[in-house]
Amino acid sequence: MALTDKEVRALPQRSQRYRVSDGAGLLxxxxxxxxxxxxxxxxFPPTKDGRRQDLRIGPYPRISLKAARDIRDEQKRLLYEDGxxxxxxxxxSKDHRWGTHAQLTFEAVALDWHATKxxxxxxxxxxxxxxxxxxxDILPAIGGRAIDVITAQDCLAVLRSIEQRGSNETAKRSLGVISQVLDYAVAIGHCTINPAHSLKRHAPVKQTTSHYPCIPWSELPELLAAMRA
Structure with a gap:
């Protein structure tokens, strides 16, 4: 059964370490x-025969119940969709010499993700x-930003910039790339949430539709005659 904030706060200390479940593997x-x-x-692999593992997320209350659930859901997406x-x-990520966390940019994570894939x-x-x-399009716009401060608005700005030149399909695919990089950043512990996910639902790529022009009424008899012929 899912926990509530009140229940989490009230959990007592005992003489032995213990765990309580919030569901879907979150403990x-x-x-x-x-x-x-x-x-x-x-x-892992995510089958009944896979090896059981515990991913340590972080301490409560620094990581709230809602944030822990969001991280769990991000990790599940990486596990089941990206393997x-x-x-x-x-x-x-701990073994990699990233430098300080404050210096870790979107570009550094993106290139490491690209090399890994x-x-x-x-x-x-x-x-x-x-x-x-x-x-x-992506690195010139947000490559130099710290990976953990990128917002949905930053991602949306990249999307709209590509749309303005009429490349809607490229915009859609570029959003997918940004989202996958941020998913990877979550997996290696440099972000807690992927801000690009909401854009897939709330800020979809703008679609442009071209319709054939209407024929003037004066030309309709000629068109019908040509069709009969």
């Missing part, structure tokens, strides 16, 4: 000193196509 661990820490239990092992991705299942053609989208 809150309470230590003997009364400290509380969120974890997400899952399997990324959240625990391995987090470990990899290229070394995995991407074809050379798809890898080149994604890199072109990054270099042409």
């Amino acid at each position: 809150l661990e309470v230590d003997p000193a009364g400290g509380k820490y969120w974890l997400w239990r899952h399997r 990324i092992n959240p625990c391995d991705a987090k470990k990899r 290229t070394a995995g299942t991407w074809t050379e053609r798809h890898s080149d196509d994604v890199l072109k989208k990054l270099n042409k």
Whole structure:
């Protein structure tokens, strides 16, 4: 059964460490000193035979109940849709020499994500196509921004800029690239939420429709005669 904020706050300390479930693998661990820490239990690969793993999310109340659920949902999306092992991705980020967190830019994460996917299942053609989208529109706009301060409005600005030149399909695909980079940032522990996800529902790519012009009434008899002929 899902927890409530009131229940989380009221969880007592005990002589032994224990865990309570919020559902869908999200657990809150309470230590003997009364400290509380969120974890997400899952399997990798995500099958009944997969190895059980616990991804440590962070302490409560710094990470609220709602935020913990959002992180769990982001990680589930990465696991089931992209096949990324959240625990391995987090470990990899710790081993990688990123520099300070404040210096970690969208570009640094995007290029690391691109290299990871290229070394995995991407074809050379798809890898080149994604890199072109990054270099042409995305990185010039938000590449230099710190990865953890990028907002939905930043992502939307990239989208609208591409739309203005009439490239709606490119805008849609570029939004997908931005969202995947931010998903990756969540997986490796440099973001808690992907702000681009809401754009897929609330700010879709603008569609333009071209209709054939109407025929003037004066030309209708001629058109009908031509059709009969």
